[in-house]
Amino acid sequence: MTTTTDTAAAPLVALTDVSKSYGNVRALRDVSLEVHAGEITCVLGDNGAGKSTLIKIISGLHPHDSGSYAVAGEQVRHASPRDALDRGIATVYQDLAVVPLMPVWRNFFLGSEPTKGRGPLRRLDVATMRGTTRAALLRMGIDLRDVDQPIGTLSGGERQCVAIARAVHFGARVLVLDEPTAALGVKQSGMVLKYVAAARDAGLGVVLITHNPHHAFLVGDRFVLLKRGTMSGSHFKEDITLDELTREMAGGSELDELTHELSRAPAAGAPAAGDTPAADLPAQDPPAATDPETRA
Amino acid sequence: MSDLAAVADERLAPRSTARRLLGRPELGAVVGAVAVFVFFAFAADPFLQWSSFGTVLYASSTIGIMAVPVALLMIGGEFDLSAGVMVTSSALVSSMFSFQMTANVWVGVGVSLLVTLALGAFNGIMLVRTKLPSFIITLGTFLMLTGLNLGLTKLISGTVATKSIGDMEGFPAAHDLFASHWTVGSVDLQVTIAWWLGLVAVATWVLLRTRAGNWIFAAGGNAGAARAVGVPVARTKVGLYMAVAFCAWISGQHLLFSFDVVQSGEGVGNEFLYIIAAVIGGCLMTGGYGSAVGSAVGAFIFGMTSKGIVYAQWNPDWFKFFLGAMLLLATLLNAWVRKRAEATA
Numbered sequence A: 001m002t003t004t005t006d007t008a009a010a011p012l013v014a015l016t017d018v019s020k021s022y023g024n025v026r027a028l029r030d031v032s033l034e035v036h037a038g039e040i041t042c043v044l045g046d047n048g049a050g051k052s053t054l055i056k057i058i059s060g061l062h063p064h065d066s067g068s069y070a071v072a073g074e075q076v077r078h079a080s081p082r083d084a085l086d087r088g089i090a091t092v093y094q095d096l097a098v099v100p101l102m103p104v105w106r107n108f109f110l111g112s113e114p115t116k117g118r119g120p121l122r123r124l125d126v127a128t129m130r131g132t133t134r135a136a137l138l139r140m141g142i143d144l145r146d147v148d149q150p151i152g153t154l155s156g157g158e159r160q161c162v163a164i165a166r167a168v169h170f171g172a173r174v175l176v177l178d179e180p181t182a183a184l185g186v187k188q189s190g191m192v193l194k195y196v197a198a199a200r201d202a203g204l205g206v207v208l209i210t211h212n213p214h215h216a217f218l219v220g221d222r223f224v225l226l227k228r229g230t231m232s233g234s235h236f237k238e239d240i241t242l243d244e245l246t247r248e249m250a251g252g253s254e255l256d257e258l259t260h261e262l263s264r265a266p267a268a269g270a271p272a273a274g275d276t277p278a279a280d281l282p283a284q285d286p287p288a289a290t291d292p293e294t295r296a
Numbered sequence B: 001m002s003d004l005a006a007v008a009d010e011r012l013a014p015r016s017t018a019r020r021l022l023g024r025p026e027l028g029a030v031v032g033a034v035a036v037f038v039f040f041a042f043a044a045d046p047f048l049q050w051s052s053f054g055t056v057l058y059a060s061s062t063i064g065i066m067a068v069p070v071a072l073l074m075i076g077g078e079f080d081l082s083a084g085v086m087v088t089s090s091a092l093v094s095s096m097f098s099f100q101m102t103a104n105v106w107v108g109v110g111v112s113l114l115v116t117l118a119l120g121a122f123n124g125i126m127l128v129r130t131k132l133p134s135f136i137i138t139l140g141t142f143l144m145l146t147g148l149n150l151g152l153t154k155l156i157s158g159t160v161a162t163k164s165i166g167d168m169e170g171f172p173a174a175h176d177l178f179a180s181h182w183t184v185g186s187v188d189l190q191v192t193i194a195w196w197l198g199l200v201a202v203a204t205w206v207l208l209r210t211r212a213g214n215w216i217f218a219a220g221g222n223a224g225a226a227r228a229v230g231v232p233v234a235r236t237k238v239g240l241y242m243a244v245a246f247c248a249w250i251s252g253q254h255l256l257f258s259f260d261v262v263q264s265g266e267g268v269g270n271e272f273l274y275i276i277a278a279v280i281g282g283c284l285m286t287g288g289y290g291s292a293v294g295s296a297v298g299a300f301i302f303g304m305t306s307k308g309i310v311y312a313q314w315n316p317d318w319f320k321f322f323l324g325a326m327l328l329l330a331t332l333l334n335a336w337v338r339k340r341a342e343a344t345a
Helices: A051-059 A081-086 A104-109 A126-139 A156-169 A186-201 A213-219 A242-249 A253-264 A266-275 B002-006 B017-022 B027-043 B050-075 B083-101 B105-130 B134-157 B171-179 B191-209 B211-221 B223-228 B233-259 B270-280 B292-311 B316-344
Strands: A013-022 A025-035 A040-045 A066-071 A089-092 A174-178 A205-210 A222-227 A230-236 B181-184 B187-190
Touching: A013 A051, A025 A040, A025 A051, A025 A066, A025 A205, A025 A222, A040 A051, A040 A186, A040 A213, A040 A242, A051 A081, A051 A089, A051 A174, A051 A205, A081 A089, A089 A156, A104 A126, A104 A156, A104 B211, A126 A156, A156 A174, A156 A186, A174 A186, A186 A205, A186 A213, A205 A213, A213 A242, A222 A242, A230 A242, B027 B270, B027 B292, B027 B316, B050 B083, B050 B187, B050 B191, B050 B211, B050 B233, B050 B270, B050 B292, B083 B105, B083 B134, B083 B233, B083 B270, B105 B134, B105 B171, B105 B233, B171 B191, B171 B233, B187 B191, B191 B211, B191 B233, B191 B292, B211 B223, B211 B233, B223 B233, B270 B292, B270 B316, B292 B316
Parallel strands: A025 A230, A040 A205, A040 A222, A089 A174, A174 A205
Antiparallel strands: A013 A025, A013 A066, A222 A230, B181 B187
16 A cells, blocks of 8 residues: 655655744644654653644644645645545544444444445445455454444444554555553553554554553654653664663653652652653563564 | 455354344334323223324324434434424415515425525534534524514514415415325325425435435534544534424425414424424434434324323323423433443343
8 A cells, every 4th residue: 555665765754843832832842753654653752742732733633833744755734634634644533533322334434435326325335334344454453243333332442443444444654643552451552552563564654642651662663752842852763772761751860850859858759759651561461563463 | 355244253143133123222212102102092092093093193293304303413413492483484484475575385485495494504504613502502593583483474464473375376286295184094194294204214314324324423423533534524514404494494384384374473392392302212412322213203202192182181281291201201211221232232
């Protein structure tokens, strides 16, 4: 689906010194990132670091104020999510991924339903919709019992996976994932990361937004760290270790300062210790990224 | 790819027909309808006669015609409180335009269709533009239409009712279309019953087998998600309000051509009957779930109750009490059935 030639020359998505303000609030300043086919770019940051603003710019919900945004080498300025979708940039949001009461197959094709017949007899091609949903999910390694069940009855992880499979099926070239593992348990996070890797292996460029360095380090090829609206670091996987990433994410020198302060007054600030990278998830469930069955 | 589709999953035991029926939104309403039927069959002797059946169906159809689009609108996540008086507005426009401007009722009927659709479009566009709750928007339209109906009718006709158009050109044909009836055996069937069943069939087709239907469920179920995947949510909602308006036009023309005069104060309060029929029929107040067939069963319950009380020779003042009790019971039953169905599915 994606021509992976010339990836080094023209990244699928390239942001250069992008900034965005809401009124007098400077939400994002001079952030740059690249997304290449078959690679995962992780965007890490704490709450309020500007992750949501970045995702909104990439997915076309908000235009950027300054800097450049290029898709496959071409300068763009998206007016709506539809524009971004048409350029092959699909976003899977954490909270508004699906319509819970609708069956899986209706959700899968929502907005792009195939039809047959013409005139007043133009109708949904239900058999194709059901069959394709099953097949597309299977190809991603998701084996659902029943595509007729309301999607709300699936677990959070399964729902994310359906949304990812959906984006892959509809020919997305870039997949933007907003905190896909927040609110998920260890096992489910592993499952979601596995499908993220499967999407990468299918040749997509992936932007993974997360505040969990453990999850990011498991699958990421590039890491962009955001802090208070600015870019505090940008690394290749080869150049950084998990410990360094975690440390940088947690604020580096600020953490040292905090440790120092806490050691002087342990009683007063004890609960603040929980501020260190939240939800440290023991990486006991490594994603089977190279598992042959997840390859397309 | 296609061979995969055909293979049934061995982990799924074939669901029994009963279990599958339990999952339908109409189930609670059907159980309720049977209960009401049995109740009046014992309480009122004339209720079981065939001639009564025609009367009950007629009462059901007058509510049912409007309950269908109101149910679709509720599935799409919105209300329309102006639906009741819009029926009267539609009839008034038709009658007064014909009487004042021309000699042919069909001109009035056509103008009325355009005006009523414009009212529906106004509701819908106000909703998607202002993003205010539909409760507020349509409450506003409801009050404005109530005032306009009375004020304009008095201004134009001098009284609160329109002039008779019974002797105008085209009246017999229009009467045939909107207010005729025919007799099968001892049962007198009104043409509104045909309109009603036709609308239920079309609405069911649209809901379950077209893209528009998918969008209606999605707009009510999770508008944000729907918009994010490219569903035209705003257009869907405006369309739904126009569907309500279209059915209000049908009901309005029935009102006009069955009596040939229209009382301008009519219709107030009917909007709740439509909503009640839809809710009894299994529509969720929060949107995203329900069916057109359910609204028809809900309207049928309404018809049986309103006429059953008359046949039982009770004081009709009690009707509203029964309707309210029925609404509560049906909603509780719906909730209970849905919980059971989801727990065992």
